[in-house]
Amino acid sequence: MNFRAVFIAIVIGTGLIVSAYIVNSRRPAIVTQQPTADYVKASGKCAECHRNNQYSIVHEYEMSKHAAKGVTCLDCHQVLTGQTGTNHNGFVINNGITSANCRACHMAVYEQFARSRHAAPSWVAVVGNKDFSPEMIEQMEKLHPGSMKRAAHPLTKLEGESSAKSGCITCHAIGKPNADGSIGNCTLCHTRHTSSVEIARLPSTCGQCHLGPDHSQIEIYTQSKHGIMFAAQQNQLNLKAPSDSLTTKDMFIPTCATCHMSGLNGRGVTHDPSERLSYNLFAEVTAPRPNADRAQAKMKDICLQCHTPPLVDRIYKEGAAVVDATNEKVLAAKSIMDSLKADGLISTNAFSQTIQFTYFDLWHYYGRTAKHAAFMGGADYVQWHGNYPILQHTVELKEQAAQLRKENGK
């Protein structure tokens, strides 16, 4: 036997084995420390195909904090109780991710969201409360009076299913109940594969739904000093700052999220955008919300991170005055409508007479706009997009009411 050859052969073999072991041991923990082999495969196998087929989702994921923290595709796409799994190239995945998947890691955030008006009430506002249990309806009704005990919005029937599906429901799906028992979908604000805090903090993200005459917050914000300064100095903000350590040094110009949700300078972060709101400004006739004083104190506390107390108090005082004045105007119009109803001149079918549109526009468009703008620094929206059309519609409403009475001899 040629022992020299045997020795060298073993040395070469051992060298190769040791090299392989060293290379493997230097691989990142995400691909070596996983609970199952499927999770390991998901750390790279998914991207292998999707990089070619849907480059953007892989690229977006790679830029995300999830990727940086070692969250794999399968972590989010796992099939939870109540969800339907799909066989997908050797994996069983959930391709209809809901907030339940996010809740698996972000429980506290989900709980904040679930008690917010973004959750069940926003879905009920369009399709009614048929999708929720009586217990759920009662529970949410306590938090948001009048938000759950309601039928489907009449416009969904009048305008048709396609309009509702591609229109109202697209935004209001933020509170859609899911088969797994959860509500909504976090990706509506955080987007899918970026799972981005930065994107959720952008005014344009809120503006994808909070726009238009019925809830014109993005237009008002854009016109406000906050919006103007954001447009000018956005690049200097640290929109990616972690929510639990966000300071005014990161966000010295506020976006919607800064005031309504962020834990600025140690203030607690919340995913309930109603938590700091003291009025039901969206309502026909605005009343203080439950726990209005506590909510207002919380919002003022956020305002004070940048503004002095006199300014904050003045804004609230002036805002309250606009609320009272708008309520008066709406109530005056409402009394005309109530009187017509009492005399049988208003159809029980919603949106079937011109005067019904006039009144609806008066409070639902211009009343809301004036009230929101008063608190958000949108002067033009208080006046020309708010009170002026309220006046115009009041005059029109009175004329239409008189015409109705004349036509019907009442």
Added chain:
Amino acid sequence: MENNWLRRPRTWVEVFVLFNLGGLAPDIFLAHSVNAFHSRAEYTPLIFSLVAPMLLLPALWALATGRSALWRGLGFLVGGAAVIIGITGLVLHLQSQFFQAWTLASLVYAAPFAAPLAYTGLGSLLLMNRMVSDQKIEWAQWVIFLALGGFAGNFIFSITDHAQNGFFHRTEWIPVISSAIAVGFLVMPLVLKTDRAFLRLCGFVMLAQAAVGALGFIFHALADWHNNGENLFLRIVHGAPIFAPTLFCDLAVLAGIGIWCLSGTRPRAACDTYR
């Protein structure tokens, strides 16, 4: 019929290549089904694997009947094409991901970059079989060299393939260790004047490789059986590559031919010359 043609090592190599090229057809079909033959170029090796044996069969007949020119011509044609297909496949596989991100991770998740080199190896065997006489020691050394290349490829394969699931099962290290030892032992007859006892030891190492291949086939089959998928075909396509471990058996046979000749256990000139 040429005398003793069946006993000539070059005939064994011809048969080896014929079966291997044909055997690659189902392997390629499964491998490229993963992305549903996304690119038309992916049909090339499949078609080649179906056509090549049909050309090599007459070549084998020509070898048996002493029609040397036909045997050489068909062999050079198929061998040359196989070499080109293998190298082109290597580049295309690397283009699937590695050329976009030159990292080890992308190498792991790129299409198995060394796999197409199986064609290059088989093509080289055909070419070598026609360029070097099997009466010479050089012929046996080339056979061992190409088997060595195959085991080196197996070593890389075993690492990158099993790295995809992070060597989650410790048994996944078996082919890495096994192929590394095979490489170590097959290098020796090429660089040192090894004696017959060492070559016999090499033979046992190759037997062990064949056993590893059979074991791997069983492991891969079991993994596929328990894999997620709507049917067995999809479980195999997206699961552990069912035929990959059989490459160990295959290469053990090829190396065995080279070792057999080199050791002179057969009364062939090449081995006699060496002795």
